[in-house]
Amino acid sequence: MLAMEYRGPYRIRTVQKPEPRIEHPNDAIVQVLRSCICGSDLHLYHGLVPDTRVGSTFGHEFVGRVIEVGSSVRNLAIGDTVLVPFNIFCGTCFFCRKELFGNCHNVNPEATAAGGIYGYSHTTGGYDGGQAEYVRVPLADVGPTKIPPWMKLDDAVLLTDAFPTGYQAAEMGSIKEGDTVVVFGAGPVGIFAAKSAWLLGAGRVIVVDHVEYRLEFVRNFAQCETVNLKEVDDMVVHLKKMTDWLGPDVCVDAVGAEAVGDFLQHLTGVKLLLQAGSATVLHWCINSVRKGGTVSVVGVYGPTFNAVPMGNVVNKGLTLRANQASVKRHLPRLIEHIEAGRVEPHKIITHRVPLEEVADAYHVFSSKLDNCIKTVLIPPGVTQ
Incomplete structure (x- = not known):
C-alpha cells in the first residue's frame, strides 16, 4: 500500500x-x-x-x-x-x-x-x-x-x-454565561475552541495569533475578536486593558510547544531543546487570566521540563486543567x-x-x- x-x-x-x-x-x-x-x-x-x-x-x-x-x-x-x-x-x-x-x-x-x-x-x-x-x-x-x-x-x-479537542478546550474552561474567553492559537483546534466557547455560553471571545490570514479566518468562522501578537508590545498588559484591567475569565492554550512571541522561550524550548517546548503561551495564560480564573491547556508539549510560573498559579488562585481530548x-x-x-x-x-x-x-x-x-x-x- x-x-x-x-x-x-x-x-x-x-x-x-x-x-x-x-x-x-x-x-x-x-x-x-x-x-x-x-x-x-x-x-x-x-x-x-x-x-x-x-x-x-x-x-x-x-x-x-x-x-x-x-x-x-x-x-x-x-x-x-x-x-x-x-x-x-x-x-x-x-x-x-x-x-x-x-x-x-x-x-x-x-x-x-x-x-x-x-x-x-x-x-x-x-x-x-x-x-x-x-x-x-x-x-x-x-x-x-x-x-x-x-x-x-x-x-x-x-x-x-480537531473539533472534539477544541470543544474540550472550551469545556475545561468551565465557561459560565457571559464569560470572556481568550484562545491562544488560530489553528484548527483554536478555531474550534473559539466556536465552542459560544456554544458553552461565552459572552466574549478573543483569539490571539501572529498570522494575519489565520486571524481573518477565525473572525469569519467563529465571529470573534482577534489580536495579532506582532502588533502588541506586552500581551499580558494588552489583554488586561481589553478586560477592564481584571483579565479574561478563561484562557485557552491551543498552541503548545512551538509558540512564538518570546525570544528566550522559543530559543530554549524549540531551538536548543532545553525545555519540553516553548512555554510562552502558558506564561501569557497564567499571567493575564483574572484572579480565580481558569487556564485550559490542549497544546502539545513534550514529556520533560517546562519553566512555568507556578507561583502565580497559586497566588492568583487559578484552576489549571489539561488533557488529551x-x-x-x-x-x-x-x-x-x-x-x-x-x-x-x-x-x-x-x-x-x-x-x-x-x-x-x-x-x-x-x-x-x-x-x-x-x-x-x-x-x-x-x-x-
Whole structure:
C-alpha cells in the first residue's frame, strides 16, 4: 500500500509498505477515505517529540471503510464507514470507566501519562497512523464510531480530533454565561475552541495569533475578536486593558510547544531543546487570566521540563486543567451540533491533497503558505 513515511526532521515521503493485517481477534482493517495533517503532526515533523522513529507513518485523524474484522469483533461489519478517534483505548480500565479515554492504561502501560495515539511516536505506543491507504484499528469494538448516513466525510474526519479537542478546550474552561474567553492559537483546534466557547455560553471571545490570514479566518468562522501578537508590545498588559484591567475569565492554550512571541522561550524550548517546548503561551495564560480564573491547556508539549510560573498559579488562585481530548465522550453532542447546523466543521478545510503529494502538503502547512488552515489527504482511487 501507499503510505507516508518519516525519515527524520523535515524529511517525509510516500513509499510502498506492507498492508496491515489482523494481529488480534478484536482488530479491524480500515481502508482510509480521508486523513488529515494535524498541527500536532508538525511537532513530529520538526523533530520535537522524543522517540519518533524512522519508518513511522503519521496520521491520527482519519475516516474509512471497514474491509476486514477480527473473529471477536461484534460492533462492526465489513462495509461500515467509520470515524476513528485519535485515542486508542480499551473501554474497560480504571481510566476508561471515567471516560478518560486519552489516558487508557492498557494500550500504553509503560507510559507515565499519555495513552495510545495513532501515528504519534513510540511515546504513545508506536501505532502506525492513517496517512496511508489502509490502517490497522485495534480494539475495534470500542473506538470506531459509525458515520451517520447524512454526514459528509469531510465533517466526520474533523470529529476524530480537531473539533472534539477544541470543544474540550472550551469545556475545561468551565465557561459560565457571559464569560470572556481568550484562545491562544488560530489553528484548527483554536478555531474550534473559539466556536465552542459560544456554544458553552461565552459572552466574549478573543483569539490571539501572529498570522494575519489565520486571524481573518477565525473572525469569519467563529465571529470573534482577534489580536495579532506582532502588533502588541506586552500581551499580558494588552489583554488586561481589553478586560477592564481584571483579565479574561478563561484562557485557552491551543498552541503548545512551538509558540512564538518570546525570544528566550522559543530559543530554549524549540531551538536548543532545553525545555519540553516553548512555554510562552502558558506564561501569557497564567499571567493575564483574572484572579480565580481558569487556564485550559490542549497544546502539545513534550514529556520533560517546562519553566512555568507556578507561583502565580497559586497566588492568583487559578484552576489549571489539561488533557488529551476524550473524543468518544464528546461525539454525541458534537454530532447533534453538526446535524442542527450550528457548526460546519468541513468549512475549515482549505486544502485537499493526494496522498502521493504528502511531502509538499506538510511543507505548505508547516510554512503557513497558500493561506493553509487544514489539509485533508486523499488516498489513490478515493473520490472526493
